[in-house]
Amino acid sequence: xxxxxxSLAIVSYASTSLExxxxxxxxxxxxxxxxxxxxxxxxxxxxLAIAPLTADSKIxxxxxxxGTATVAFAPLGAKMLCLEPNPHFYRLAQTNCQAYPQxxxxxxxxxxxxxxxxxxxxxxxxxxxxxxPAEIGYPKAAQALRAKGHLILLWNKELQPxxxxxxxxxxxxxxxxxxxxxxxxxxxxxxxxxxxGQIITDSGQFQKVVQGTFWSEVVYxxxxxxxxxNTYSPYLKLEAEQRAILFEALREKIEQNLGNxxxxxxxxxxxVAKKR
Numbered sequence: 001x002x003x004x005x006x007s008l009a010i011v012s013y014a015s016t017s018l019e020x021x022x023x024x025x026x027x028x029x030x031x032x033x034x035x036x037x038x039x040x041x042x043x044x045x046x047x048l049a050i051a052p053l054t055a056d057s058k059i060x061x062x063x064x065x066x067g068t069a070t071v072a073f074a075p076l077g078a079k080m081l082c083l084e085p086n087p088h089f090y091r092l093a094q095t096n097c098q099a100y101p102q103x104x105x106x107x108x109x110x111x112x113x114x115x116x117x118x119x120x121x122x123x124x125x126x127x128x129x130x131x132x133p134a135e136i137g138y139p140k141a142a143q144a145l146r147a148k149g150h151l152i153l154l155w156n157k158e159l160q161p162x163x164x165x166x167x168x169x170x171x172x173x174x175x176x177x178x179x180x181x182x183x184x185x186x187x188x189x190x191x192x193x194x195x196x197g198q199i200i201t202d203s204g205q206f207q208k209v210v211q212g213t214f215w216s217e218v219v220y221x222x223x224x225x226x227x228x229x230n231t232y233s234p235y236l237k238l239e240a241e242q243r244a245i246l247f248e249a250l251r252e253k254i255e256q257n258l259g260n261x262x263x264x265x266x267x268x269x270x271x272v273a274k275k276r
Contacts (some may be wrong), residue, residue, distance in 0.1 A: 007195025013233065014133045018111060021131055022085040024236070025065075029088035032231040033066040033096070035224050037156055039126070043214040043268045044072045050210050050272045051150035053078055057121040060144055062110045062137075063128025066092035069154055073124065074100040081120075085109035111136055120144050126154040130196070138203035145275045151206055153271040155196065157189045158232060159218070159264040165257075172253050176246040180234055186215065186267060193269040206273035214268040221261050222254050 016024070025032055053059065055077035064070050064082035066089050074080060074097060082097075082105045084090045090107040097103045106113070110132055123141040141151055161169065166183040173181035184192075190213060197211050220228065226247045229235050235243060254262055 007192050007199075010192070010196065011130045011134065011199065013131055014137075016131075018085075018109060022087075022109065024233070025086055025231070026088050028231045028236060029066070029086065029092060031227045032089075033092045035220070035228045036068060036231055037159065037216070037218065037266060039069055039072050039154060039156065039268055040214055040216055041072070043212075043270070046212050046214070047152060047154070047270050047272060048076075050212075051122055051152055053122055058119060059122045059124055060116075060120040062123060062125040062141070063131060064093050064105065065089045065126070065128065067096035067105075069124065069126030070097055070103060071100075074103050077102060078121075080104065081106070083108050083110055083113055085112075110140065115140060115143055117143050118146050120149060121146060122150045122152055124152045124154070127156055129153050134199060134203060138200070138205045142205035142275050147275065149275045151200065151271075151273045151275070153196070153200070155193060155267075155269045157192070157267040157269070158184065159220070159228060159266040160184060161262055161264055165262060168253055168257055169250060172246070172249045176249055177238070177242065180246075186265075189267040190269075193267070193271075197271045200271055200273050205276060207276050209271055209273040212270050212272075215265060216268065217263060217265045219261050219263050222251055225254070225262060225264070226251065 053076055057078040059073060059078050059080045061070060061080055061082040064084045070080065070082055070093065080103045082093065082103060084093055084105060085108060087107055090105060093105050097105065123144055129137055163183060170181050193211065197209055200206050200209050
């Protein structure tokens with residue numbers, strides 16, 4: 001076992017009560033749908049080269065959110081059963097996936113879902129499996145899979161400004177929220193992902209874990225960037241007044257130094273593993 005501290009911090013959200021987890025993203029559901037990045041198509045192609053799903057496959061998606069990854073897999077034509085406990089995400093996912101009649105979405109948590117054993121060719125979770133206690137999630141996912149089925153975990157790490165820009169923003173964080181003053185370079189994010197992959201191996205339910213990464217660059221307006229920050233858990237936990245003061249100071253700093261937009265980059269990562 002060799003998880004790093006940041007990997008452990010990510011999976012620590014699974015210790016939150018189920019009822020709290022169901023409503024966690026409700027204040028930011030619309031923002032999440034608008035500004036959280038999707039998974040790049042070349043990245044999805046890498047996943048499908050390892051787990052070759054087809055129109056005849058059956059996929060269980062755990063915590064589909066507003067359908068961010070669902071819409072990347074739905075064009076395969078495979079039957080998809082998507083579970084989403086948050087009522088706001090559930091409604092957004094219904095709208096975003098309405099072009100795919102083979103996609104069924106249930107407003108239900110994975111923990112509460114009545115297990116359908118040996119039914120699925122893949123269990124998919126995109127930036128969501130860390131919300132489920134490992135002692136529940138991995139055994140139940142394995143039970144849901146057919147022989148030789150795949151567990152597919154996708155991750156979009158937090159979007160990052162360049163190091164130079166992060167130093168500018170650090171001045172704001174040190175005044176208003178020093179505990180949020182953190183910069184992760186590509187190497188750090190890759191180590192976090194490696195730690196998450198080790199958890200799959202240590203579950204004892206899966207084998208042949210394959211990891212892949214993809215680096216993307218995007219440009220966000222200031223409004224989009226602040227909206228994005230508001231979808232990340234550490235910001236959601238802020239008191240409304242503190243968040244408003246922090247965001248206004250960030251806006252001022254970005255406008256003074258960059259204008260109305262800023263370039264960002266992020267790491268997409270996958271783990272694909274076979275059922276033992």
